[in-house]
Amino acid sequence: MHMKKLASLIVFVGLTFSISAQDQPTNLKEAVEMATASWLFGDWEREGSDGSTRNLSFKWAVKDAAISIHSTGGRGESHGIVGFDHEAGKVVGKSFSNGGHADSEWLFVDGKLIEKITMNGVQDGEPRQMTFARSIRRIDENNMEMAFHRVSDSGEVGQVVERNGTKLVQTWKRKK
Numbered sequence: 001m002h003m004k005k006l007a008s009l010i011v012f013v014g015l016t017f018s019i020s021a022q023d024q025p026t027n028l029k030e031a032v033e034m035a036t037a038s039w040l041f042g043d044w045e046r047e048g049s050d051g052s053t054r055n056l057s058f059k060w061a062v063k064d065a066a067i068s069i070h071s072t073g074g075r076g077e078s079h080g081i082v083g084f085d086h087e088a089g090k091v092v093g094k095s096f097s098n099g100g101h102a103d104s105e106w107l108f109v110d111g112k113l114i115e116k117i118t119m120n121g122v123q124d125g126e127p128r129q130m131t132f133a134r135s136i137r138r139i140d141e142n143n144m145e146m147a148f149h150r151v152s153d154s155g156e157v158g159q160v161v162e163r164n165g166t167k168l169v170q171t172w173k174r175k176k
Contacts, residue, residue, distance in 0.1 A: 026084075027064065027065070029064035029065075031106075039141070040058050040113065040136070040138075040144070041058050042058065042059075043056075043174070044144065044172040044173065044174055045172065045173060046170055048074050050074065052073055054071070054073030055070075056071050057071075066083045067081070068081060069081070076098055078095050078097035079096055080093050081093065081094055081095075090106075091105065092104065092106070093115075100120050101119075101120055101121070102117050102119040103117070103120075104116060104118070112137045113135065114134075114135050115134045115135075116131070117131065117132055117133065118130070118131045119132075131151045132148055132161070133148070133150075133151050133157040134148055135147045135157075139171070143171060146169070147170075148161045148169075149161065
């Protein structure tokens with residue numbers, strides 16, 4: 001895949017990439033600007049498969065330094081924070097929910113935001129870890145698409161996950 005522009009960006013877990021020093025952002029504000037991702041800020045919603053409303057919000061928590069992400073709906077709620085790791089030179093996130101916590105790494109590739117997420121929690125009394133990726137693509141000013149991808153044991157982002165023959169892709173609408 002030819003990558004025209006590669007820059008790190010926002011929201012939840014661990015993808016490694018290389019870019020030239022001149023293209024590398026030095027803070028979160030630069031990462032957002034380089035990725036032309038300011039469209040993501042604001043409140044989004046969609047209808048879940050059970051008919052309930054899902055909400056997702058991206059806001060500056062600390063101007064130009066930290067982004068707050070809040071998600072509600074269904075049986076869960078999560079709060080996360082995204083910032084720039086100056087030592088590693090990349091955008092990373094940490095989130096907490098009623099099901100556990102997650103670490104993430106963000107980048108922007110070919111018009112999509114890619115967030116690789118490692119979730120840690122407990123299921124049936126046993127610790128559980130799961131890694132997956134989300135790609136977020138702007139459709140237009142008021143709509144975005146979020147697709148869920150498999151991640152291989154070596155960390156490579158793969159195909160969109162399918163359940164019962166249907167790709168796991170969601171359409172979110174900007175709240176008015």
